[in-house]
Amino acid sequence: MSRIDETFEALRKRSEKALVVFVTGGDPPIEQLPAILQTLEAAGADIIEVGLPFSDPIADGPTIQASSQRALDRGVRTQDIFDAVKAADISVPIVYMGYTNTAMRHGFRDFAQRAAASGATGALLSDLTPDEATEWRDAAKLANLDTVFLVAPTSTDDRIKLACDAASGFVYCVSRTGVTGAANAVPQDVSRTIDRVKSITALPVCVGFGISTPEQVRMVCSVADGAVVGSHIVSLLDQYWNDGAGSNVLREEVEALKAATRS
């Protein structure tokens, strides 16, 4: 049983759903990452996704694109992020979220080993579907790393099955066709996609893309096992973190989002 499985088990016992939050590794500057992760954990985040910036993030909207670019402009490298995560020494599960080329460039095996050595529990590569993931899954398995895969509203039942069979930890359900980024409304048909996924797998299903408010978290958590908040957190960090001086803004926001998973 991985730490992600344990997390969902514990949440079930407390009748809560998971709050998954995303932060870009290296934005704010990498020296700040341990403190940010500790703040997120203290505020109640159940799982933290740490973004590995890539020069060509085709699945990301303007907020995370700009954040990744700031991180790259500061010269952050994948190993710097691994080191910062290790230094943070937190106990909630960490899942790296990146793109295939970052992992492939280091060799899937080496990448998975080093990601696991940093204390992470899983990883998700946004542009890698199970069709092309044989080598990645073998490498992740060897390193005891959960492999999270995406399902989308456009996925057929066959493809949902493919993703669920390849996934461990949880399945990441994309709320809409599109890229990451806050939106005014979560599409109504998201519950239909979740129903389809739930009829195929026993794995927990978390919903992301376009979720930024406690109301949206509550809505999503009424049908899924967790909600992922990404771009909104990235914006807050950019606007308020200020070397930790604004950590209370982050804490209060995450507490409010977490509260919405309890109702």
Place this chain on the structure above:
Amino acid sequence: MIQLPPDARGRFGDYGGRFVPETLIPALDELARSFEAAWADPAFQEELAWHYKHTVGRPTPITPAKRLSQEFGLDVYIKREDLCHTGAHKLNNAIGQALLAVRMGKKRIIAETGAGQHGVATATACAMFGLQCVVYMGSEDVERQKINVFRMRLLGAEVIPVSSGTKTLKDATNEAMRDWVTNVQDTHYIVGSCVGPHPYPVMVRQFQRVIGDEARAQMLEGPGQLPDVAIACVGGGSNAIGFFHAFIPDTSVRLIGAEAGGHGLETGEHAAPLTAGSPGVLHGSFSYLMQDEDGQVVGTHSVSAGLDYPGVGPEHSFLKDTGRAEYHAVTDQEALDAFVWLSRLEGIIPAFECAHAFALLKKLDLPRASTVLVNLSGRGDKDMESASKLLEL
């Protein structure tokens, strides 16, 4: 029949495949099915052939380059894709994919463009078929290719400048892919080169192979022999793959691609992934690309906007590794020199991109009296403003 490779998963050896978010996979499956069905349908082939003839202006001739041949001690022929409607080979593919989009019932078309040639070709096809057209173009390219931006707008397309990242073709492609992920249900993405996730590399090759199919028949009919050497420029590589394809089984024909050497490979400021890059994943497929040690795609430089791209089509990577084709880098300066001497020796002004291919006639030590066929994939009209700034005549 589509010749293999690629295999059913779109792999040319190790290269190709599909590396895109899950949202797009069903659309790629649908596209692959629709393309296979259309390609096998005589009615579609007839329609395509009609458009090649009456819209594009095919077949394009091969021109014996007499003074050039004398100058270099070679027997040089030029395949004249510069005479295609809209000024380059790009329309072969844009028409083919637009026909397919109509068949698939997609009413909205998006495209990426670098120099603007593919954008113009796509805008042209959309105007003909009454399709909505949105073209993504790096803001730097919008600036250096103003005339093509105006042409696209004149043809009714919306041109969206992309100012993220490098502000060139790479980031225009990222933005087009994001649009497609978002609007995939009613939109077809006309990729302009033999890059991207399967089925794009094979589909674009099939729509461009008419170049090589014609040229091969014309060589046998006119000069009465196959060329000893066939040369084309390679950015993403669509003109080259369309040109090479017919000659791949003819092992006596040496296939040579010219990449953008920019300021020189030693400076790092170039766009030559096959000569100086390494394999990785960019824009949906596994192929050679220019990247750093940490897997970040690096900035490129070329005097030619159409070659200024850090990746290359997966089939070229396959041809390189198997040794069936060879690739050489040509610097900005060598290309500019060729731009001038081709104009003066043959009365043909090439696009900057194709000037790279001609430069190899001088740069490579080809055996004397070799028969050489060069693909002139586009004309130089679009480069007049840049050329007038770079050259003192």
